[in-house]
Structures are given as C-alpha cells and as structure tokens.
Amino acid sequence: MKSFATVLFAGLTAHAQEAATYDAATKVFRIDGGNVTYAFGINDLDELQPVYWGARLKPGDPLPAAHTNEGHASFDLPSGTTPQEFSGWGAGLQLEPALKITFPDGNRDLVLHYVSHKIEGNALTVRLKDIERAVFVELRYEIDPATGILGRSATIENKTSAPLVIEQAAAGTWTLPQGTDYTLDTLTGRWASEDALHVEPLHQGERVLESRRGSTGHQNDPWFAIERNHTNDQDAGDVWFGALAWSGSWRITVEQDLLNQVRVTGGYNPFDFGYKLAPGESLASPVFYGGYTHDGIGGASRLLHRFELTQILPQRPHPKPRPVIYNSWEATAFGVTEAGQEALAEKAASIGIERFVMDDGWFGQRKTDNAGLGDWYVNKEKFPNGLKPLIDKVHSLGMDFGLWVEPEMVNPDSDLYRKHPDWVLNFTGRPRTEGRQQLVLNLALPDVRAYVFGFLDKLVTENDIAFLKWDYNRNWSEPGWPAVAPDEQKQVYVKYTENLYSILKELREKHPNVEIESCSGGGGRVDLGILRYTDEVWPSDNTDPYDRLTIQDGFTYPYTPGVMMAWVTDSPSWANNRATTVEYRFLSSMQGGLGVGANLNHWQAEDFATAKHLIAEYKQVRETVQHGDLYRLISPQKNGERDNSEQSVTESVSSDKSQAAVFAFLHSSTQGYPYPLLYLRGLDPNAQYRLHWITEKPGGTLPETASGQYWMSAGLALNLIGDFQATAFRLDKVQ
Ligand code: DGJ
Numbered sequence: 001m002k003s004f005a006t007v008l009f010a011g012l013t014a015h016a017q018e019a020a021t022y023d024a025a026t027k028v029f030r031i032d033g034g035n036v037t038y039a040f041g042i043n044d045l046d047e048l049q050p051v052y053w054g055a056r057l058k059p060g061d062p063l064p065a066a067h068t069n070e071g072h073a074s075f076d077l078p079s080g081t082t083p084q085e086f087s088g089w090g091a092g093l094q095l096e097p098a099l100k101i102t103f104p105d106g107n108r109d110l111v112l113h114y115v116s117h118k119i120e121g122n123a124l125t126v127r128l129k130d131i132e133r134a135v136f137v138e139l140r141y142e143i144d145p146a147t148g149i150l151g152r153s154a155t156i157e158n159k160t161s162a163p164l165v166i167e168q169a170a171a172g173t174w175t176l177p178q179g180t181d182y183t184l185d186t187l188t189g190r191w192a193s194e195d196a197l198h199v200e201p202l203h204q205g206e207r208v209l210e211s212r213r214g215s216t217g218h219q220n221d222p223w224f225a226i227e228r229n230h231t232n233d234q235d236a237g238d239v240w241f242g243a244l245a246w247s248g249s250w251r252i253t254v255e256q257d258l259l260n261q262v263r264v265t266g267g268y269n270p271f272d273f274g275y276k277l278a279p280g281e282s283l284a285s286p287v288f289y290g291g292y293t294h295d296g297i298g299g300a301s302r303l304l305h306r307f308e309l310t311q312i313l314p315q316r317p318h319p320k321p322r323p324v325i326y327n328s329w330e331a332t333a334f335g336v337t338e339a340g341q342e343a344l345a346e347k348a349a350s351i352g353i354e355r356f357v358m359d360d361g362w363f364g365q366r367k368t369d370n371a372g373l374g375d376w377y378v379n380k381e382k383f384p385n386g387l388k389p390l391i392d393k394v395h396s397l398g399m400d401f402g403l404w405v406e407p408e409m410v411n412p413d414s415d416l417y418r419k420h421p422d423w424v425l426n427f428t429g430r431p432r433t434e435g436r437q438q439l440v441l442n443l444a445l446p447d448v449r450a451y452v453f454g455f456l457d458k459l460v461t462e463n464d465i466a467f468l469k470w471d472y473n474r475n476w477s478e479p480g481w482p483a484v485a486p487d488e489q490k491q492v493y494v495k496y497t498e499n500l501y502s503i504l505k506e507l508r509e510k511h512p513n514v515e516i517e518s519c520s521g522g523g524g525r526v527d528l529g530i531l532r533y534t535d536e537v538w539p540s541d542n543t544d545p546y547d548r549l550t551i552q553d554g555f556t557y558p559y560t561p562g563v564m565m566a567w568v569t570d571s572p573s574w575a576n577n578r579a580t581t582v583e584y585r586f587l588s589s590m591q592g593g594l595g596v597g598a599n600l601n602h603w604q605a606e607d608f609a610t611a612k613h614l615i616a617e618y619k620q621v622r623e624t625v626q627h628g629d630l631y632r633l634i635s636p637q638k639n640g641e642r643d644n645s646e647q648s649v650t651e652s653v654s655s656d657k658s659q660a661a662v663f664a665f666l667h668s669s670t671q672g673y674p675y676p677l678l679y680l681r682g683l684d685p686n687a688q689y690r691l692h693w694i695t696e697k698p699g700g701t702l703p704e705t706a707s708g709q710y711w712m713s714a715g716l717a718l719n720l721i722g723d724f725q726a727t728a729f730r731l732d733k734v735q
Helices: 296-312 338-350 388-396 414-418 448-463 486-510 544-553 584-589 607-625 708-713
Strands: 019-021 028-033 038-040 050-054 099-104 113-119 123-130 135-143 150-158 164-176 184-189 193-201 205-211 225-226 239-245 251-258 262-268 275-277 281-285 287-293 324-329 355-358 398-407 465-472 515-518 565-567 593-596 629-634 647-651 661-669 688-693 706-707 723-733
Touching: 019 113, 028 123, 028 135, 028 205, 038 135, 050 164, 050 287, 099 281, 150 164, 164 287, 184 205, 184 544, 225 251, 225 262, 239 251, 239 262, 239 296, 262 287, 262 723, 275 486, 281 706, 287 296, 296 629, 324 338, 324 565, 338 355, 338 388, 338 607, 355 465, 388 398, 388 629, 398 448, 448 486, 486 515, 544 565, 544 584, 544 647, 544 661, 565 584, 584 593, 584 607, 584 661, 584 723, 593 607, 607 647, 607 661, 607 723, 706 708
Parallel strands: 324 355, 324 593, 355 398, 398 465, 465 515, 565 593
Antiparallel strands: 019 028, 028 038, 038 050, 099 164, 113 123, 123 135, 135 150, 150 281, 150 287, 164 262, 164 275, 184 193, 184 225, 205 251, 225 239, 239 287, 251 262, 629 647, 647 661, 661 723, 688 706, 688 723
16 A cells, blocks of 8 residues: 555546546546645545645546555554545544544544535535444535635534534644645734744644634634745745634644654644534534645735635625724723814824724723723713714714724623623633633623624614724633533533624624624734624734734735734834834835824824825725735745844735735845845736835835836835835836
8 A cells, every 4th residue: 555645646537627526436536726636535445535735737637546555563553644534533543633522332433434425516525424323524625716725624413312522623634745845834923913924844743723712812823834845935836725714712733644744634622622412413613724826825825815805705706995994092092082083083084084993992881991891882971972973073074983892791890790790601619710801701692692793783773883893802711601511511612603603694794884893902813714704804903013014924924915904003102112204104004904093183294294195195006905916025024933034025916917016114224235126026027017106205216117027027226224214116007
C-alpha cells in the first residue's frame, strides 16, 4: 500500500461541465471550481480518503484511487497513516478525529464507512455510517465556481435507540500533499492588539488554534494558511488556506503526521464539549471553508475577500459600499446627551459624513460601565423626548442614524438582572465572575432569546435606525445552564450561538434596511459565521493610526477591507500617546471603511478642511478599496511579526482594473535612506492610467500618465522622509 502522494494514478474521466463528479470505476469523487480541483475516493475499507487538492486539473486527468496505507510498525496502525476526510475516533486512531462519541454502554469506538452519495450541481453530499451502530454522518461539500473555495460541513444523526454524547465534532479534515517544505501562517492577538501575523515552519506534531471563550475571541483568528516553499513575494507560490464559520468556541488543529502528511481539522472546540444527542436528533458542524491558490498569500486573501463579498455577506453578491460614519465613543464615552450629539452631528455633516452613530450611554441608568446593560429604554435625563429629536436632526443634516447596543449582556446593577438573575450563564451556588462589571445572558434560554429579539425589534420599529453596532464586551465564565438537566447543559456551546444567529437573521428579515456591525471590544468576534449576518466589523479598539497599520494588515489576510471599519480619532492616541497629523490618521483609516471618531469640538478650521478634502477623495476610491483586489506591496509585518518594517504600502485595484488606489506610510526614515521603489501590481499592462494625488502635497515626482506596464515596472520613487509620514494617490484608466 502506498501513501497519499505516491499512490499510483488510476484512470478517471471527469466531466468538466459538472462541478462534482463520481467515477464508479475508481470510486473517486472530483469537485472543480475556480482554479481548484478537490478529490477524494472510497478506499478498500470503505473509508473516504483524500487524493488531491490543488490547481485545477484538466478534464480526464488521472486521479489516484484511494488505498489504505500500511501502518508504521506496531505502534502506528493504518488508521494513523491513512488520511481520511472525516474520521471517527476508533480503530486505534491517534491523530485528531473529526468525531468522537461516547455511547451509553461505554463504547467509544467509532468507525465510519461510506454508504451513499448525492450530487446536485456544485454540491456533493456523502453519507457515512458506523460499522455497527446506527450513527450516520452526512458530509456536505459545496464549491464556489468563481473562487474554488469549498465549504465543508458534517451533520451527525443519532438513529440508535439511546442518547449518545458527542465529545468532539469537526466539519472535516483538509489534507495537503505530503511534504516537509510547509510554512504555517496564523493570526493571534489580544484586546487592542489584534491580528498579529505569525509565519512558522511546520514540523511533525500538532499546532492548535482555538477559542475556549464562548465566542470567536481575540486570541486566534479561525483562519490558517499553509504556504509551500515560503518566499517574501506575497503574490507567488502555492498556498492552501481555510476559515471556520463559527462564532462560538472553536478549534483548528494543524498536524504533520509521521509520514509528513499535513492535516487540518476544524470545528467545535472539544474542550468542555459534550453534546447529548437524543435518538432521532442531529447536530450540524460549522462550515469550514478551504481554498487553494498558486498566487501566494496575497492571492489567497484576494480569493477570500471575493468569496466573502459574493457568497457570505448579507448583501451578497453586491454589498453596498460602507458609508463614511461618525461614531461618538472616543469623543464622549458615556456622556451622550441630545444637545451634545446634535452639536457633533452638525460638525460631522459639514465634512461629508454619511452616517452618524451614537455609541454607548443612551439607555437605562448607564452613566459608566457599572450599570444599565439589559435595560434597553432611553435614558430620560439625557434624552427627555426620546431619540426622535436627535434622529430627526441627523436626518435633516443629510445623514442616516446608527445606534450602539450590547444585547447579550447584563450589568448586575440593572432592572433586568434584579428581575431575572437566573438568565445569566452560571453554575448554581458558584460565584458569577464579572468582566467589565457585566455577566453574559444565556442566549440559549428561550426567554432570553425572546427578550433580546423583542427589544431590538421594538427599537428599530419605533425609531428610524439604519444601523446597529452590536457589541459584546466579555468572554464567558462559569458556562452553566441550570434550567436544563445536567447532561444537557453543555449544549450551550452550540445553542447559544445558534440563537445569536437566529436573532440576527430574523431581525434582518423583518428590517431589511438595517445594517449591523459586529464588534466585540474591537475584533473579538470576526469570523465567516457572524459575517453572514453583519455588514461590517470593528477590527480593534486600538485606533492609533500607526498600530492600525499592522492590525489592519493582519485583518486582511482572512477578511475583506470591505468590512473593516477604521476611525480617525484624536491625537495623541490614547493607546500609545503618539501624535500624528490629521492627514496621516485619515490615510491609515482610508484603507478600509472610513469613519471619524475624534472629538470634533476640539478641531481647528484646518482640520475640518483636511477632513473634508480627504473624505471627498475617499469617496472617489472607496469602491476600489472596499471591493477591489488588495495587494500588500509592503506588509508592515512582512516577516510575520509586528513592527518589523519601517514602511507599509497597500494597493487596491478595482475588479475591472479601471482604478488603483495606493496608500504609503513611513514609520521613520533612518540615515537618509530613500523610500523603497514601488512596483504596482494587478493593472492592465496595455491601458494608460492617469495619476491623481489624494494628499494635497504630492509624495513623489511621478508621471501624469503612463501605461499599466510602466506603473508596474518602472519603480516609483516616493519622497517620504521623516517620522510618521504618509501619502496616497490613485490611478484612473484613461478611456
Ligand atoms: C467596546 C467597543 O469596541 C467600543 O468601540 C465602544 O463601543 C465601547 N465598547 C462602548 O462601551
């Protein structure tokens, strides 16, 4: 028996016109989409075994039939050397299983064999069953024909006559070709310091990315990329990548086994998991999306961005560009009042802001973060006549109105908690650990779900609200659910998040014009699951424009700039006491969805003039920045750690290549060395492009008009020199 990569090829005729095919002679499934082919077969044991994932093959190309591998001595059985699409924990498997079950009789052995399959267009479902018990798993594969990104999930059905406990459930395992030249890219973070890129060689053993926090978390992004023969060229080389669509506790394990086969398994976090599945019930895993590109890590990002815009976001396939917003948080904190907000709104409108968002502080007895969460009535001291006068004023200024909410939380000092202390996650008789003086409402409880949906529905029905900023400011502790039987309590890890999604879905269906932002103290809840229901996210509470360059750089590895909000706030920034110019702050924020969060009452006339100019410029490029193709010409964390580059340059190219926008930053020049020459990417080499400086002072001496080939090949010299310098320009195709 041979390993995955060396197995002899057997003949296979694929049908190019169908995305998914099955060859009965070789028992191989093949799925094609974009520039990708994915294939797996039914092996001699009737297990599903991966055989190919990579560049799109030609119709009729041979694919290897699946065969189990031999074990390695007596210590590693064939279950440990034969890659599987979806392995049960059984038959001596020592590697990460996709599914682990304890049956009521104590049996914990699970071996899944092929039963049947169904092909429907771009989707393939394969049914598996345990060799003895009536436990079925339906694997679903659906490929996006444009990007080749494949969505995988598994639904586990209990058709036995007794309840069983699922201790581990993944969407499946991705398997890469055998090799030792792989580099793993991951993102880690903490509050106000999200999305640091790490690039590390893969070795034998297991690398775990996870959240045990009840939500996505700041610590790891549910994303991976694996490069073969890593180079510093962002846009060249083989890359396999994936992102998990789940906003509860999750885990992705990356393993290189004893045969140097690389496997990536992702789904619910097995830590403290134990989902009781009654007879007749089923449990669906999150969807784990995966893709492949030959265009480097930059190409992987561009595929994910396009996929998110066209297949994931609620306004898919053509999301509206993000409006330019104003947000009150950094200006007023909890001190919101009708007069204060109206004064800010007038100033915001004068610079071209399109949406005015009132942040925390407008409700209940909310004067600080000690009280009020859960009491979603308007505070009469601050807004004696309700929200209507402010909303009317905002509308009269030509902007729409957005409002902050934190629906899943409660302060112990609130009417809601005094009335329903049993609504929070807790273990009976144990302390309830507070974070920011608040506790987590158990959204799995039907009463809590009804309350949360009810107040949100009322709020947006009674007020003309275009946008909700949905915040979530702590992680779970004591995740108990005393209202249900002890052996059902761990279902909270699934049911909480399912109810979160169902509230968002119902709210959107009933109020299709309300847009929603996912915020969790910054970027604590960003993933492809929440992005199905939210139009944008808040990547970080850290608004220092220099720190933001690395945070935003990391953010864009998995996520499109089209959802990445960035505000211009006051200088010096609270995060580092660093002073920067208004222009520098704007250019940093203009690389995503632009917002302003500064206290406009402190601005001088020239600040308003700069802001007005740059917001007008931003509107000329925002479609390109938000929905175009991103090239990281110079990544500020190019070697995979923060702050290791003096420069940062992004280039966004519109989908039709008619426009490019370039933003260039310099931390500090040293010893008089010039700024590195820039070589643009992704332009039409034969078209002519005209230069337009976005910044008032040109950042270099560049030609007025030249071909795409010139802009990509000539080496553009910018004259950035000094500390915290920035410039930006756009190129427009000459018709
Ligand atoms: C955390 C968010 O990330 C901030 O933008 C702000 O909305 C505060 N919460 C308000 O409490």
